[in-house]
Amino acid sequence: MKNYKMVLAYDGTRYNGWQKQGNTENTIQEKLERILQEISGAETEVFGSGRTDAGTHATGQVMNFRINWNGTAEQLLDAFNAKLPEDIAAVSIAEMPPRFHSRLSAKAKHYSYSIWIGKHSPVFERKYTFRCTETLDVQAMRQAAAAFIGTHDFKSFCANKRMKKSTVRTIYDIVFEETEDKLTLHFYGNGFLYQMVRILTGTLIEVGEGKKNAGEAERILLAKSREQAGFTAPSRGLFLREVFYEDWKGGSEA
Known part of the structure; x- marks a missing residue:
């Protein structure tokens, strides 16, 4: 299982923030996890570098996730972007060491x-x-x-x-x-x-x-x-x- 770091840009206007919540599916984390499940066929948790509030935007949010993927990182990036709505974009991707965590590793x-x-x-x-x-x-x-x-x-x-x-x-x-x-x-x-x-x-x-x-x-x-x-x-x-x-x-x- 590979650990990937992905940089995201998003317009947070219509979302209830980054963090997944029990009373709504309209969060960025929820949307990203659904897309990864569609791509991999398995439930995948994503970890964000920060929990942006409802209405807050990002040009450099970082997340990481672990996934079984046989293609290249660029192919995964393309597959991801093909399923994202127009107000979210995956800007870049890189395979990282197993211990990398988008929030805990941040300086x-x-x-x-x-x-x-x-x-x-x-x-x-x-x-x-x-x-x-x-x-x-x-x-x-x-x-x-x-x-x-x-x-x-x-x-x-x-x-x-x-x-x-x-x-x-x-x-x-x-x-x-x-x-x-x-x-x-x-x-x-x-x-x-x-x-x-x-x-x-x-x-x-x-x-x-x-x-x-x-x-x-x-x-x-x-x-x-x-x-x-x-x-x-x-x-x-x-x-x-x-x-x-x-x-x-x-x-x-x-």
């Missing part, structure tokens, strides 16, 4: 969040950006973001208030990419808590709007209270961009 992840700051409605990007109608002080947002870089307890930025495991994570970098109409925040870290990127983004937006002071970022971290952080930005602006399997050295190569 770092790159998420991005896009904020529409243009004067007109984002007609063609409305499913992939959060429209902010207030003028944002991007310099203040950069100042606040600097406080989040490093190893911290991010309990204030976790939507799961019953979280029993450690909420300590390391953010390697937060990069701001700005055009006339769009501000995109790129988050690089060794792991992210439930809705952490969306809450960090909401907090930075509130700083940009003047609702919070840039100097409050450190206080919010130390408070370890979800109530102290900003709103949870909508899922439609969030993308899982890359998953890294080597020790973090910066840059953007997966």
Whole structure:
């Protein structure tokens, strides 16, 4: 039985997230497992590098699965893509050592969040950006973001208030990419808590709007209270961009 690593891109708009759920079959994991069963004739579990929320997108989600397959990896990729709906694509595939696991072997992840700051409605990007109608002080947002870089307890930025495991994570970098109409925040870290990127983004937006002071970022971290952080930005602006399997050295190569 071979262990394969597959990189996926998907538009999460119409799905109830990545993770298979008992009350719906409309998840990306469920759809992928059904396709693999059709291809192999056997039930096959897929393991994702992260459980993206309902409405969240990906250009570099990674999954692995074990399957009896006599053809080449490229033939398996083609068979997979032939059965996928138009809002999911298998980008690449590689046979991996037996111990490889898409989530447990990951060293770092790159998420991005896009904020529409243009004067007109984002007609063609409305499913992939959060429209902010207030003028944002991007310099203040950069100042606040600097406080989040490093190893911290991010309990204030976790939507799961019953979280029993450690909420300590390391953010390697937060990069701001700005055009006339769009501000995109790129988050690089060794792991992210439930809705952490969306809450960090909401907090930075509130700083940009003047609702919070840039100097409050450190206080919010130390408070370890979800109530102290900003709103949870909508899922439609969030993308899982890359998953890294080597020790973090910066840059953007997966």
